[in-house]
Structure formats: structure tokens, C-alpha cells
Amino acid sequence: MATGLHFVFCVITTTLLLRESSQAGAARKDDAVSKGSGSRGPEEGLPTLTVTTILEDPYVMLRGAELEGYCMDLLKALAAMLHFSYRVKVVGDGQYGAVSSSGNWTGMIGEILRQEADIAVAPLTVTSAREEVVSFTTPFLQTGIGILLRKDTISQEMSFFHFLAPFSKETWTGLLFAYVLTCFCLFLVARLSPCEWNEPKNEENHFTFMNSLWFGAGALALQGVTPRPKALSVRVIAAVWWLFTIALLAAYIANFTALLSSGSEQLPVQTFEDLVKQRKLEFGTLEGSSTFYYFKNSKNPIHQMIYEYMDKRRDHVLVKTYQEAVQRVMDSNYAFIGESISQDLAAARHCNLIRAPEVIGARGFGIATAQASRWTKQLSVAVLKLRESGDLDYLRNKWWESSCLHKSRERWSPLQPQALGGLFLTLAIGLALGVLAAVAELSNKSRRAAGHAKKSCCSVFTEEMCTRLRIKENARQSQETSGRANA
Numbered sequence: 001m002a003t004g005l006h007f008v009f010c011v012i013t014t015t016l017l018l019r020e021s022s023q024a025g026a027a028r029k030d031d032a033v034s035k036g037s038g039s040r041g042p043e044e045g046l047p048t049l050t051v052t053t054i055l056e057d058p059y060v061m062l063r064g065a066e067l068e069g070y071c072m073d074l075l076k077a078l079a080a081m082l083h084f085s086y087r088v089k090v091v092g093d094g095q096y097g098a099v100s101s102s103g104n105w106t107g108m109i110g111e112i113l114r115q116e117a118d119i120a121v122a123p124l125t126v127t128s129a130r131e132e133v134v135s136f137t138t139p140f141l142q143t144g145i146g147i148l149l150r151k152d153t154i155s156q157e158m159s160f161f162h163f164l165a166p167f168s169k170e171t172w173t174g175l176l177f178a179y180v181l182t183c184f185c186l187f188l189v190a191r192l193s194p195c196e197w198n199e200p201k202n203e204e205n206h207f208t209f210m211n212s213l214w215f216g217a218g219a220l221a222l223q224g225v226t227p228r229p230k231a232l233s234v235r236v237i238a239a240v241w242w243l244f245t246i247a248l249l250a251a252y253i254a255n256f257t258a259l260l261s262s263g264s265e266q267l268p269v270q271t272f273e274d275l276v277k278q279r280k281l282e283f284g285t286l287e288g289s290s291t292f293y294y295f296k297n298s299k300n301p302i303h304q305m306i307y308e309y310m311d312k313r314r315d316h317v318l319v320k321t322y323q324e325a326v327q328r329v330m331d332s333n334y335a336f337i338g339e340s341i342s343q344d345l346a347a348a349r350h351c352n353l354i355r356a357p358e359v360i361g362a363r364g365f366g367i368a369t370a371q372a373s374r375w376t377k378q379l380s381v382a383v384l385k386l387r388e389s390g391d392l393d394y395l396r397n398k399w400w401e402s403s404c405l406h407k408s409r410e411r412w413s414p415l416q417p418q419a420l421g422g423l424f425l426t427l428a429i430g431l432a433l434g435v436l437a438a439v440a441e442l443s444n445k446s447r448r449a450a451g452h453a454k455k456s457c458c459s460v461f462t463e464e465m466c467t468r469l470r471i472k473e474n475a476r477q478s479q480e481t482s483g484r485a486n487a
Helices: 002-038 070-082 107-113 169-192 209-220 232-262 272-277 290-297 301-312 322-331 340-349 375-388 391-399 417-453 457-469 473-486
Strands: 048-053 061-063 066-068 085-090 134-136 141-150 282-284 334-339 353-355 360-365 368-370
Touching: 048 107, 066 070, 070 085, 070 375, 070 391, 107 134, 107 368, 141 322, 141 340, 169 209, 169 232, 169 417, 209 232, 232 417, 272 301, 282 301, 290 301, 290 334, 290 360, 322 334, 322 340, 322 353, 334 340, 340 353, 368 375, 375 391, 417 457
Parallel strands: 048 085, 282 334
Antiparallel strands: 061 066, 134 368, 141 334, 141 353, 141 360
């Protein structure tokens, strides 16, 4: 009997010991998972801060049991500079921080006010309402409010005159004026130059105004046309016009290629006003975010219309998380209004997304601390040092790198006349040189003719000009007719 009781006692003791050992092992494992790489263990003599954050790519991301991202690298750098350890926790309600209907703050701001966290390191926008209840450091990232769209939901058919888009209206007007002026100069110089038209009374001038227009148009199409110039003055104008047309065609082809590849002309939603006017896309923002309250407090009529639209449909157009917003833009006819810096990343990683050109409400992301906290000043100075040393730029390039970045394109715009100013100036100088050369050629001929006829050079020059320009042709014809009648 005693032997049986002893055996039962040994079995129970062994079972209890094994259970305690397994529970202790599980507790150590859970503790290791909660720490992960997102925490820096307490070191002797170093203060430990509780850091609240929010999961948002690429600021804070969960990889297995570890946290990584831009904000985690920033936190590590700050901890190394200011000599503190930290424990990271993800905000319980998944919110950034706004005043609820009960008057209490939610999200990371609420956790700092309830002393559940010492600081908040996250893409948390510095606003006046938040600044009244917590303190912010110097912003570590600058951003604004933009519109994220899916490319195929906003594309539209090209216009019938899309081929005119590479140049602005002013450029096309200047080009037409340059063409007509050059052709007129060709016509004028060809009549004035004795090397081109030696005997006005016996020869026909091939450079009529219509032929001059045809010559200029042929050069624009890179085609050789007749008549062919013989005089130096006409050749100077022709050569300058050829140079002008080659450079102009190169600029047109390059800009037209950029236009077709960029597709920015296919973007009817370029501004927030365009977004309000269209009816194809729904639009919204993060619920309780600073972007939502920006439109609520704005006095701009367009911004008020955006707020009223989102407020009336808040259950349908407001999203809970940034990841949900990006997914909804990709899956439906939805435009997301949010931080432009985050939208740039989404557009880089998802090649079918694009951010509209307009960005409003310049703002920054800062680290939130409790008011009168001794860490606010130290963290601000540390952020400034990281910016001055280039570490913040390094982190930006590291976490914003993506497979789609090499495909990103700058916004296209029509070529303005200022970009071709030197080209137009060269053409003007060439035309002036051509006209001066023709006058010089005519002057030399008039001087020789005046020497033979023993007349004034000016009178011979004037007669030659009148003959070539046919100013007195009608008068001469009438005199000849009356002379024949008298005979």
C-alpha cells in the first residue's frame, strides 16, 4: 500500500514539474516574439521608453514576428544618439489620433495622453489640434495632400488634334509667323539680288511668293524642292531656314514621344477642382485623419465641397487603413486623398497607379511626446542632426526604392516659346544677314552701272530697286502704249 502511494506521489510531482517547465518556456518564447527587432532591450543605466506606432508601409511593417521600416530605422538611430532603450507597441485601435464623439482622443495621441506610451514614432502629421494636447519634434519628413488614382479609370481618348499637343499655342503661332516671314524674305531677296535675277526686263524671276512658300514648306518636310537659290544672300536665308527646321523637327519628335509615353495629357483629373467636377470616381480619405479635418476646417469652396461629399458618404468612402485605401483604388473606381509622400510610394510600387499633379496643404511628420516632456527638445535636435548628416535622405532612398521607380515619369508639359528662343533668334539674324547681303549685291551692281552711264549711284540704285520691285511697271507700260499710239 505504501509503495503504491509513493508511486502515485512521484507521478504527480513529475507531471507538475513538466507543466511548469513548458509554461516557462512558452512565456520566454512569447516575450521574444513581442520584442522582435522592434525593441531595444533595457540596458543598465539607460531609460526605457514605450513607443507607440501604427502599421503602414513603408514606415512600420510586420515581417514575421519583427517590425521594420523607415520609422524603425529612425528610432534605432535616435536611440543610439540619445542613449535610451525602447519597447515598441502597435496602437490598439489602429488610429492616428482624433477627437471622438465623447471628447476623448483616439489612436496614438490618446495613448500618449493616457500615459500608455511615452512617444509616438509614426507617419503622424503635425496639426494645430494635436499640438494643443501633445508636443511635436521637428518634422522628419515633409509631405502634402494629393490624389491617388488608377491610370485606366481616368484615361480618356486622345483628341482629334492630339498631334498639335507637343507645342503650346504660342509656339505654333511663332512658328507660323517665322514661316511666312522667311518665305517673304526669300521672295524679297531673290528679287533684289542681281546674282539671282540679273536682267529683270528680260528674265523671269523663279522665286515668286508662291514658289517661296513651297520652298519653305519643302524644307519643313525635309524635302528638296525647286527653285534652287544661286545668290549668296538667298542661300544664307535658305541655310538658316534649313537649320531652324531641323532643330524644330527634333524638338517636336522628342516632345511628341515624351507625350505618348507619359500619358499626362490623358489625365483629366489634374487638380482637386477636377476631382469635384467629375462624376466617374468616388473619393475619400482615412477616417479620423488629419487630411479629413484639413478639408473640414478649410475655407476654400472646393475643399468645402470635398468635405461635404466625404461627410455625407462617410460610411462608404472613408477607409480605415492606408493599405485598404490603396487596394480600393486598384480594385474600383475610387480616388484616395491622402499624404502625397505615401502616394508616391504606392505609385512607384504599383505601376497602374498615379498621383495627380496638384499637391496642397504642405505639412510634416513629427514625433509626438507628452507636453512638457524632457525628450521633445532632445529628439528635435537629434532629428536635425540626422537631416544635416544626410541620414534622413538615406533612409528615404532606402525605403522608397521600388521596382517601378525606373518607370516613373516626370510630368509632361507643352514646349513653350522660351525654350526655342535661341532658335528663333538665330533665324532672325540669318534673315537680316540675307537681306543685307542682297542689298550689298545690288549696291555693287548699281555702282558699276553708274560708272558706265555716268549717273549718280543713288539714282541708279533707286531705278534698279523700282524695276525689280515693279513699282513703276504700270506707269512704264502706259507710257509705251501712248508712244505707239502717237506713232
